Amino acid sequence: MPDYDVIIVGAGPAGMATAITAQQSGLSVLVLDDQPDHGGQVWRDIQQNHQHRQSRSFLGEDYWKGHQLAKAFLASGAEIQHQAVVWQIAHPLSLSVTIAGIAQNLSARAIVLATGAYERPVPLPGWHLPGVMTVGGAQTLLKASATGADGAVFVGTGPLFYLTITQYLDAGFSVAGVCDTGAGLGSPSTLLTLPLALVQPKMLMKGLRWLRRIKAETPYFAHVSDIQLEGQDHVEAVAFAHGKGRPKTKMRIPSSHVFLHQGVIPNVNLSMASGLTHHWHHRQMCWHPICDRHGASSVEGIYVTGDASGIAGSGAAVASGHITGAAVAKALTGITIPITALWRHRMKRLQHRALRPFLDRLYAPLAETLTPIDANTIICRCEGLTQAQVTAAMGLGVAGLNQLKAYCRAGMGRCQGRMCGLTVQALLADHHKIPIQDMPYYRLRPPVRPVTLAELAAFHQADPDI
Amino acid sequence: MFRRLDTPLSEITIFWEDRPLTAYQGELVASVLLRHGISITHHGPTTGSRGPYCMMGVCFDCLVDVDNRKAIQSCQLVAKDGLRLNRHLNLAGTGHPNDA
Numbered sequence: 146m147p148d149y150d151v152i153i154v155g156a157g158p159a160g161m162a163t164a165i166t167a168q169q170s171g172l173s174v175l176v177l178d179d180q181p182d183h184g185g186q187v188w189r190d191i192q193q194n195h196q197h198r199q200s201r202s203f204l205g206e207d208y209w210k211g212h213q214l215a216k217a218f219l220a221s222g223a224e225i226q227h228q229a230v231v232w233q234i235a236h237p238l239s240l241s242v243t244i245a246g247i248a249q250n251l252s253a254r255a256i257v258l259a260t261g262a263y264e265r266p267v268p269l270p271g272w273h274l275p276g277v278m279t280v281g282g283a284q285t286l287l288k289a290s291a292t293g294a295d296g297a298v299f300v301g302t303g304p305l306f307y308l309t310i311t312q313y314l315d316a317g318f319s320v321a322g323v324c325d326t327g328a329g330l331g332s333p334s335t336l337l338t339l340p341l342a343l344v345q346p347k348m349l350m351k352g353l354r355w356l357r358r359i360k361a362e363t364p365y366f367a368h369v370s371d372i373q374l375e376g377q378d379h380v381e382a383v384a385f386a387h388g389k390g391r392p393k394t395k396m397r398i399p400s401s402h403v404f405l406h407q408g409v410i411p412n413v414n415l416s417m418a419s420g421l422t423h424h425w426h427h428r429q430m431c432w433h434p435i436c437d438r439h440g441a442s443s444v445e446g447i448y449v450t451g452d453a454s455g456i457a458g459s460g461a462a463v464a465s466g467h468i469t470g471a472a473v474a475k476a477l478t479g480i481t482i483p484i485t486a487l488w489r490h491r492m493k494r495l496q497h498r499a500l501r502p503f504l505d506r507l508y509a510p511l512a513e514t515l516t517p518i519d520a521n522t523i524i525c526r527c528e529g530l531t532q533a534q535v536t537a538a539m540g541l542g543v544a545g546l547n548q549l550k551a552y553c554r555a556g557m558g559r560c561q562g563r564m565c566g567l568t569v570q571a572l573l574a575d576h577h578k579i580p581i582q583d584m585p586y587y588r589l590r591p592p593v594r595p596v597t598l599a600e601l602a603a604f605h606q607a608d609p610d611i
Numbered sequence: 612m613f614r615r616l617d618t619p620l621s622e623i624t625i626f627w628e629d630r631p632l633t634a635y636q637g638e639l640v641a642s643v644l645l646r647h648g649i650s651i652t653h654h655g656p657t658t659g660s661r662g663p664y665c666m667m668g669v670c671f672d673c674l675v676d677v678d679n680r681k682a683i684q685s686c687q688l689v690a691k692d693g694l695r696l697n698r699h700l701n702l703a704g705t706g707h708p709n710d711a
């Protein structure tokens with residue numbers, strides 16, 4: 146007998162929604178989440194913050210919306226385990242997880258990966274310096290402990306970028322500069338996707354409001370490129386070029402806090418290491434696991450839902466979670482949820498997804514962050530490898546990423562390629578003059594998180610069959 | 612420098628290289644450090660100085676040594692009274708076997 150009917154990895158919007166629907170269908174559900182509390186990154190600490198809603202109003206309406214789902218999730222009866230780090234999925238279906246330093250094996254009839262997304266690496270010169278953080282990281286500090294920094298410079302583009310700056314302003318932090326790297330509405334292909342995006346007029350208006358406010362209340366620079374983060378042991382300034390004119394205007398803003406953002410990408414390490422088939426998403430410029438519309442992956446019994454299966458935002462993730470929860474219930478018990486409910490979720494997901502082609506184009510990552518050309522830019526943060534070192538290794542006749550890893554250790558570190566993988570892939574594809582989708586990613590193997598020898602020893606003792 | 616907008620009641624003390632730091636129950640260790648102006652959590656011969664970057668457990672740049680455990684992600688660690696922290700010496704990339 147498996148330990149649970151379903152184990153869900155991740156307690157963000159998609160994971161919570163999956164759990165609610167699966168539990169309602171009578172399945173036994175366990176949710177494993179690596180953070181201290183459920184809510185995912187988008188609704189981080191929602192339950193706790195809700196008690197201080199007055200003093201934390203700067204988090205904004207969209208944030209508070211998460212409270213309803215979190216409440217329903219807690220009431221659902223699904224079991225939740227916080228700070229649980231899943232590092233392997235095995236067959237017959239089971240997963241290995243470390244909870245409070247103790248590794249264990251749990252089996253299930255179905256596993257749902259709701260591992261969400263993380264911010265695309267932003268390999269700019271100096272991005273490794275202390276004081277440089279992601280915009281999402283800055284936002285986490287705001288949500289987790291109402292903490293922020295005065296005089297920061299924000300560099301990037303994307304919904305999370307403008308939202309976090311707005312939250313910063315609402316919270317009363319001074320902002321030293323906003324360097325917008327977005328391409329703007331100029332390109333015809335962006336404009337062509339606009340009509341579809343009009344399905345979501347409220348979201349578009351919200352984006353416009355954010356931007357108007359940021360332009361009015363901060364030193365704002367558009368069409369930013371040629372970015373350098375300067376400093377020795379800590380970031381001291383951001384140098385960049387901006388404007389539409391040629392040559393662009395040069396600018397330098399001193400600051401000891403710089404926040405970067407170039408969009409988010411699915412967190413696929415676990416799905417890749419578990420043998421799921423992935424494909425390259427040309428527009429989002431990242432790997433997606435191949436799934437059917439319910440989230441069923443290429444591996445029997447494993448589902449992927451929410452942003453982990455492709456970036457569509459939290460609204461779509463909630464709908465996807467419900468849809469996947471229903472699919473799992475149907476597969477395991479034959480029970481179907483009311484067709485009206487299912488259609489409601491499908492409609493909602495469609496509406497949210499309609500916005501994506503437009504957003505993906507409008508907020509496309511800056512070229513210099515995709516394929517860094519500066520020789521001293523750190524590519525692999527874990528091993529401290531520069532662009533020059535990685536390119537030198539490529540010159541040794543390296544065919545793919547795995548071989549490159551053996552030559553220069555890029556991707557060997559603790560983050561297991563999360564911070565360098567896409568960059569190394571782009572550089573190597575460039576080197577071989579092939580399209581990026583033809584350059585396979587690292588072959589990832591479990592454990593997908595560092596596991597200590599002590600944990601492993603205890604694990605093997607507990608389970609002599611392994 | 613990072614600052615906190617509110618002052619929760621549940622004050623605790625953690626130690627950074629033997630220096631006492633005021634923290635609050637439930638606060639992330641990385642957050643406490645940043646609030647006290649400590650932005651370099653680990654350093655090493657190949658990586659140089661590093662500090663929290665992603666705040667969500669992905670980048671492993673917020674590593675600290677905690678009590679007698681080495682290389683712990685401070686953005687994933689909740690502060691507890693009396694916690695003793697030290698800057699982590701990161702030997703990644705040097706092929707050093709002791710880099711646990």
Ligand code: FES
Nearest residue numbers: 664666671673686
């Ligand atoms: S700051 Fe990235 S793992 Fe902690």
